[in-house]
Amino acid sequence: MKQILHIFAKDARHQWLEILLSLAVTVGLVFACPSRWRTGAAGFVSFSPIGLVSNLPDLLVYIVPLSWWLLISPVIHEEKLVGDRQFWITRPYDWKKLLAAKVLFLIAFLYVPLLLAQCAMLAEAGFSPFPSFRGLLRDSLSLTCLLVLPLVVLATVTRNFARMTLAVLGAAVCFIAILLLALNAPPDRIATPHENQIAFFLALGLCAAVVVVQYARRNTKVSWVLVASLIVLVGFLALGGAPDNAQMDRDYPHGQRGMATAQFAYQQTAATAPSAFVTQRRDRVGISIPVLVSGEPDGTVTIPDFLQVTLQAPGGAGWTSVWQTAAMDKFLPGERVANAQFTMPRAAYDDLKEKPLNVQVTFALTQAHAEKVERLTLGQKDLAVPGVGICSPVKGFSDRLDEIGLVACRSPLRPELTLVNSAWSSVACSSASTSPDDRVQTAEWIGALEKESTEFGIVPVSITPVNFSNQFAMESNGPGKARHLCPGTPITFTKYTLTGRTQSTIWINGFQLPRLDAGQITVMNQD
Amino acid sequence: MKLAIRTEKLSRRFGKTVAVDRVDLEVPEGAIYALVGANGAGKTTMIKMLMNIFRPSDGRAEVLGVDAAHLAGNAFTRIGYVSENQEMPEWMTTGGMLSYYRSFYPQWDPVLEEQLVRQFDLPLKRKLKHLSRGMRMKAAFASSLAYRPSLIVLDEPFSGLDPLVRDELIEGLLERAPETTVFLSSHDLAEIESFSSHIGFLEEGRLLFSEELPVLSERFREVTVTLERPSVLPEKCPASWLQIEAAECVVRFVHSNYKHEITERELAEFFPSARNISLDPMPLRSIFLAIAKSGRSHVQSTANTKGIKA
Numbered sequence: 001m002k003q004i005l006h007i008f009a010k011d012a013r014h015q016w017l018e019i020l021l022s023l024a025v026t027v028g029l030v031f032a033c034p035s036r037w038r039t040g041a042a043g044f045v046s047f048s049p050i051g052l053v054s055n056l057p058d059l060l061v062y063i064v065p066l067s068w069w070l071l072i073s074p075v076i077h078e079e080k081l082v083g084d085r086q087f088w089i090t091r092p093y094d095w096k097k098l099l100a101a102k103v104l105f106l107i108a109f110l111y112v113p114l115l116l117a118q119c120a121m122l123a124e125a126g127f128s129p130f131p132s133f134r135g136l137l138r139d140s141l142s143l144t145c146l147l148v149l150p151l152v153v154l155a156t157v158t159r160n161f162a163r164m165t166l167a168v169l170g171a172a173v174c175f176i177a178i179l180l181l182a183l184n185a186p187p188d189r190i191a192t193p194h195e196n197q198i199a200f201f202l203a204l205g206l207c208a209a210v211v212v213v214q215y216a217r218r219n220t221k222v223s224w225v226l227v228a229s230l231i232v233l234v235g236f237l238a239l240g241g242a243p244d245n246a247q248m249d250r251d252y253p254h255g256q257r258g259m260a261t262a263q264f265a266y267q268q269t270a271a272t273a274p275s276a277f278v279t280q281r282r283d284r285v286g287i288s289i290p291v292l293v294s295g296e297p298d299g300t301v302t303i304p305d306f307l308q309v310t311l312q313a314p315g316g317a318g319w320t321s322v323w324q325t326a327a328m329d330k331f332l333p334g335e336r337v338a339n340a341q342f343t344m345p346r347a348a349y350d351d352l353k354e355k356p357l358n359v360q361v362t363f364a365l366t367q368a369h370a371e372k373v374e375r376l377t378l379g380q381k382d383l384a385v386p387g388v389g390i391c392s393p394v395k396g397f398s399d400r401l402d403e404i405g406l407v408a409c410r411s412p413l414r415p416e417l418t419l420v421n422s423a424w425s426s427v428a429c430s431s432a433s434t435s436p437d438d439r440v441q442t443a444e445w446i447g448a449l450e451k452e453s454t455e456f457g458i459v460p461v462s463i464t465p466v467n468f469s470n471q472f473a474m475e476s477n478g479p480g481k482a483r484h485l486c487p488g489t490p491i492t493f494t495k496y497t498l499t500g501r502t503q504s505t506i507w508i509n510g511f512q513l514p515r516l517d518a519g520q521i522t523v524m525n526q527d
Numbered sequence: 528m529k530l531a532i533r534t535e536k537l538s539r540r541f542g543k544t545v546a547v548d549r550v551d552l553e554v555p556e557g558a559i560y561a562l563v564g565a566n567g568a569g570k571t572t573m574i575k576m577l578m579n580i581f582r583p584s585d586g587r588a589e590v591l592g593v594d595a596a597h598l599a600g601n602a603f604t605r606i607g608y609v610s611e612n613q614e615m616p617e618w619m620t621t622g623g624m625l626s627y628y629r630s631f632y633p634q635w636d637p638v639l640e641e642q643l644v645r646q647f648d649l650p651l652k653r654k655l656k657h658l659s660r661g662m663r664m665k666a667a668f669a670s671s672l673a674y675r676p677s678l679i680v681l682d683e684p685f686s687g688l689d690p691l692v693r694d695e696l697i698e699g700l701l702e703r704a705p706e707t708t709v710f711l712s713s714h715d716l717a718e719i720e721s722f723s724s725h726i727g728f729l730e731e732g733r734l735l736f737s738e739e740l741p742v743l744s745e746r747f748r749e750v751t752v753t754l755e756r757p758s759v760l761p762e763k764c765p766a767s768w769l770q771i772e773a774a775e776c777v778v779r780f781v782h783s784n785y786k787h788e789i790t791e792r793e794l795a796e797f798f799p800s801a802r803n804i805s806l807d808p809m810p811l812r813s814i815f816l817a818i819a820k821s822g823r824s825h826v827q828s829t830a831n832t833k834g835i836k837a
Contacts (some may be wrong), residue, residue: 092600092604
C-alpha cells in the first residue's frame, strides 16, 4: 500500500495542471448544466451542431471526456509500458501496485469528482442523489467500458501523447467506418438485450486483458493483437449476422408461463391490404402485412421487438428471413390494425411473387405491465411525478406564445417506461368557452424498460420532451390549427415495468406477395 | 565460486538479425566485469536480457540466483542499473528523484546518499531535464549506488563523458566495488582497462572469450623475429599466431597463447635461423585490434585449443 500511495502522490504532484483542468471542466459542467432545464425548451434541443456552439453545457459534455484524455495519457505515460528505456522497469516497482496506483489516481481525480458533480447536478435539478446512486455507479461502469478503459488501453500500448492521439484517431476512424457500414447494412443486424450485455462484458474483459498484459508483461505485440480483436469484435457485433433462433429462443422463450400477450392475426380488408415497396437498398424489397392486434390483457403493453418471416411456396421453394427489427408501435389493450414490415432480397421476391405462399410471421415480444399510475393536474408550475421526475409545462410551442404546447420532464438518469395521457384543448385556454367537448385525448410514451446511460453517463439528468400526438387539428385547407394544453387538464403518468419476453407466431395460407410499386420508396426504420 | 551472473546459450533475434548468439557467460561475485565489443556487437541487448527488459529468444540467464525472465519488483532492490540512454523522470529535481527512489529501497543509506551527492557535486534543486549529460549520469549513478546494490549493471556508462566526469564516476564506482559486483559494457577499451578484473569480448553477438584481465594480458604477446637471412614462412603456422606479417628478414605476429618457456621453445623450433626473438606485452587495445582483424575463425580455433570460451 505504501508503494501505491507513493506512486499516486508522485503522479498527483506531477499532473496537477491536468487535474486542475479536468476539475475545472467538471465544475464548469455543474454550473452550466442547470441552464438546460432552467431555459425550458431550449434544454432538450441541444445536440445539433448549432446547439454545440451556442450551448455551453452541451459543449462541456464533450469537453469533459477530452479533459480525461489529457488526464489519462500523462498519468499512464508517466511509467510508460512501451519501450526499453524507461526508468522504472529496473527499479523495484511491483506491477500490481503500479497498476493499483494508476487506478487510484483515476478514482481520485476522475470518478470521485464526476460522482460529486453528478450528485450536485441531481441536487440542483431537484432530486436527491441517494436513490440514483446505484444508477450512477452503473453509468460509471458504462463510462469505464465506453470511454475510460479504451483511453487507458490506448495509453498503455503507446509511448507518448502524440502516439496515443494517433491511436485514438485510428480507433475513431475504425469505429466511424464500422458505423457507416452498419448504417448501410441490410436491416438484418439486430442485437438482443442479452447479446448487448454479453458484448459489453466481452469488450470490458478484452480491455482489461490488454491493461493487465501490458502491466504484467509489457508485451505490446500481444496487447495490440488484443486491441485489434476488440475492434473486430465491435465490427462483428455491428455488422455480423443476426442472432440465430437458438439465441432468440433463449432471450424470447416460447410459451412463457403466466404471460398472456396480445394476439396477432392476419387482417386483409379493402382498407388494410398487404403492400410491397422499394427500400433505400435497391436489392431488397419491403413487404408490409396488416395484422390485427387484440386481446392485450388489461394493464399491460406488448412491444414487438423483432420479427422473422418464412415464405413457403408449393414444391419446396421458399425463403426465411433473419430476425429483423420490428418497426411497430407498442400495443395497449384494445383492437387495432398494425403493419408488420420486413425486407427481403429482390431475387427471392421475384422468385416467389407469382406463387401462392404459406407465410409464417414470428414476433419477438416484450411485455410490460402498469405498475404505478399518477393522476395529476396540469398547472403553470412544475409537477413532481414519482418514477419520472419533474415535469414542466413549456409555453411557446403552439401558435400562441402564452399557451402551453409541450410538457418537458427532467429525470434523474433516464425515465422509466411511462405512458403519459392528457387532453388537448381545441380552443385557446384563455377562451371563456372551453368545454369538455373541446378536449382531444392524447398520449405519448417516454423512457425505456432498459436502463440506459444519459449522454456518455456524464450528465445524470435527462430532459425528455413529451411530444403528445394530435397537436394540430387537420383542416381541409391551410395549415393545421394548433391545440393547447390548458391548466387544469388532467395528466396521467403510468409507469410500466418488464413482465417478460416471449414469441408469438401467425400463419397465413395462400398468401400472394403484393405487387411492387416501383415509384414508392419507403424508408424503413432499421434501428 | 559464487556467480553473480550466469547465462546459458543466451540468444536474442530481432526478425532475421541475430543480436546475441548462444552466449555462455559467467561473472563471479565481486568481479568488475567489462563486456567489450564494437558498436552493434550486442552488448546492450545482452544487458537488457539480463535486466529482463528484453526476453531471450533462446537460452536463459540467471542474475543473483534469479532467473532473469522473472527479474522484477523486489529483485531490483539488489541491482543497480545505469544506461547511457535510459530515460529519467525529467520533471523531477535531482533531490526529488533521490527522495522518490528512497522509499522503494529498504536498505537505502541516507548517509551514503549524502556522501554521493557531495562527491558528485549534484545540484539537488535543479530539474533533471536541465542537467548536463555528465550530471545526469552522476545523478543516475548516485540513485543506483545509494542502496548498496549487490550487483551494478552499467551500459556504456562513460560514453560521451568528459574525462573529469568519467574519472569521478569510476572513482565513485571503485569505492563501492569491494561490496558489489560490477558488470559494465563499453566500446572504449582504454577506459575499462585500468579497473576491470574480468573481460569478455562480444563480436556480432558471439562471445569470443571471457576471462580475467591479467590472464588475458599475460596470454598475448607481440612477437618480432629477426632472421639471419630472408626465409620462407612455414606453410602451417600455429592457430594461436595472429596477424602474421613477413618482410625481408623480419617476421611479426601476435601470439595469443603465450606461455613463457613453451612459447620460446616453439619459436626456436620454428625459426632455427633467428638472430633475435622479442616478445613484448601488449596493451588491451592492441590485443582487441589483433583479435578483431584476424577474424573470428582464427580466434575460434585458438580458443578451442586453449579452452577459451567461444
